[in-house]
Amino acid sequence: MKFTHDAIVIGAGAAGLTAAGGVALFGLKAVLVEGHKMGGECLNNGCVPSKALITAAKRAAEARVATRHGVTLAPPQVDWAGVMAHVRQAIAEIEPHDSVETFEGMGVEVIPGWARVTGAHSVEVDGRTLTAPRIVIATGSKPMVPPIEGLDSVPYLTNENLFDLAEQPEHLVIIGGGVIGMEMAQAFRRLGSAVTVVNPGPLMGRDDPESVAVVRAVMEEEGVRFIDGTVCRAEGRAGALRVEISLSDGGSEAVDGSHLLVAVGRKANCRGFGLEEVGVEIGPNGIVTDARRRTSVRSIYAIGDCRDGPRLTHASGYEGSNVALEIVTGIPTKVDYRALxxxxxxxxxxxxxxxxxxxxxxxxxxxxxxxxxxxxxxxxxxxxxxxxxxxxxxxxxxxxxxxxxxxxxxxxxxxxxxxxxxxxxxxxxxxxxxxxxxxxxxxxxxxxxxxxxxxxFGKVPKKYAALVAKLRRTFA
CATH class of the missing domain: 3.30.390.30 (FAD/NAD-linked reductase, C-terminal dimerisation domain)
Known part of the structure; x- marks a missing residue:
């Protein structure tokens, strides 16, 4: 079979960019297909904007403590438009790292469009057929939306539109006490919004409970309210929302807010690319892979958030570099997450x-x-x-x-x-x-x-030290 490329990579987030760039830098012919924005979730509505917002919030928190270490600061005045401008500026400054021009400069062919896998070695994009010995799926993930009664009829936020807010929320209600929920809860509270977090189980459940307890105490001191329970119904309109909560202790409560953020985790983005039709196995948590990130169709890899596994930007980059190395050298490269x-x-x-x-x-x-x-x-x-x-x-x-x-x-x-x-x-x-x-x-x-x-400092070293001291006193 005559191939158009050495590797086809679908998705230009952290995983796909690393894989395509790695293959191309070794002089092989790589093509990168992206149907939305270069840089993926991390650059556009994840790591970068959230950390920029957190930085602005931290500055406000520092100023809110009037006198500390003998230095007195004026109370903070939060300009929401200025905060959002800072967020957009952070994205704009990092954007060139992930741009089409940067990757074309590495030798990657970049094609904007929606890809569909049509075989173990073939992909179609806007009527064009691409072929390669290896295909890499790096289509990322999207916010998980729980089946809450009425949620589909009210305006709610996820990380995909949170950073487009033109006005600061008066009262932000957050469903979910994971990483996104906790980071945004503290940031918005520090910027002046009232914040309520609703979570049915332990906050930040994959972390050490003693560590989480320290953070929860700090956030409660700053005014974040935590409710242990499950949201069972949502209603209202923009600026006037209500959630009904089934409390973990058996009671119930209704909370009114101006904005609602859904932050209950992420879901692999792996449907609609033709994968099932060519025999790629998809499980409840994403594409099923082996330790080399090969799918059930061995010529097709799945890396980053779209596969079943840890959903972290640095894990995506690590898998991208592993797969690029395997494609280039032919040597198997297994993931090792002992020290993730x-x-x-x-x-x-x-x-x-x-x-x-x-x-x-x-x-x-x-x-x-x-x-x-x-x-x-x-x-x-x-x-x-x-x-x-x-x-x-x-x-x-x-x-x-x-x-x-x-x-x-x-x-x-x-x-x-x-x-x-x-x-x-x-x-x-x-x-x-x-x-x-x-x-x-x-x-x-x-x-x-x-x-x-x-x-x-155990018994044996102490006996040895005593012997050395005795000899030194004897022969000094």
Whole structure:
């Protein structure tokens, strides 16, 4: 069969961009098909705009504490149009990194349009047939919308239209206490909106409960209201909405708000591309793949949010580079998520890598050891006047299984634990490292050293030290 390309990539989000760019940079012929915007969800209505909004909210929160550290600030005046302009500017400045021109410069052929897979090696786009030995599906995900009575008849927000708001919400009601719900709850509250979060179970359920408890307490102090329950009905119109809630304790409550944000998770975007017709298996959580991200049709890969697996931008990029390397070299490249990190950008941040304490105990039982260090003992944190939070190091013997951190810039502290989980470093190396003083990263050294402290200062080392001292006194 004569092929038009070496690889066809469908979807120009983090996964697809990395895969297509990687193949092209090795000199092979790659084509990238995108039916909407280059950059995908992360650039246009996810990571970038949300972090820009969080930054503006943080500035308002800092000014809201009138006097601190002997410095007095004026109360903040939030200009919503200015906040939205900052969000749009952040997108505009990053946009060139993901542009058509940038990827054409790498050698990628970029085709705007809706792709349909017609065979194990063929794709149709606007009447044109593309063929390649390998096809890569990177079609991303979309907001999950729960089956709530009346929801389809009221105006509601998701992350896809949240950042288009022309006016600041007076009272934002958020359905969902996951990453998006928590980040946006704090951001909008800090910018001056009243905020209510409705969630039926534990907030940020995949994170360590002790870490989440710290964030919840901070957000409640700032005025965010949390309701433990399930929204069973929605009604109203723009600016005047009501949700009826079935409370977890058995009661009920109605909450009125001006805006409603649905943030209950994401759903793989894998229907409508012809995949089922060519034999690609699709499960309840997305396209089914093996560890190499091959689908049931072995010449077709699925990477990023469209497949069943972690939905994180950095996971998408990692899988894109893996698949590009496999296509170029022919050498199998399996995903390894033992040290998968993630961070929720509330203040304080909640960061996790590897197993949580609960996950580790479920797998290893009483063999698990937990070392906990608080930022109240970290001298940089004390000097900054922000000692909220802690680090929990989850160990089996001296081997790191995971780390849970809550505190200022917690996400920046994960790297050494990622290295340790994959065997590229060790707790002994971390505990004996020379770290710049004063820094928050000293908490990582303290936790790692705590794991070795019983060994280093145990009976045998003490006996040895006593012997050396005795010999020195004798022969000095």
């Amino acid at each position: 990190p993630w961070c929720t950008y509330t203040e304080p941040e909640v960061a996790q890598v590897g197993l949580t304490e609960a996950e580790a105990r479920a797998q290893h039982g009483d063999a698990v050891i937990v070392v906990k260090e608080g930022f109240d003992d970290n001298e940089r944190a004390i000097a900054e006047g922000d000692t909220r939070g802690h680090l929990k190091l989850v160990l089996k013997g001296k081997k790191v299984l995971g780390a849970s951190i809550v505190g200022k810039n917690a996400g920046e502290l994960l790297l050494p634990f990622s290295q340790s989980i994959t065997g590229k470093s060790s707790t002994f190396a971390m505990g004996s490292a020379v770290i710049s003083y004063p820094t928050r990263s000293e908490i990582a050294k303290a936790a790692a050293f705590s794991a070795w402290e019983p060994t280093v």
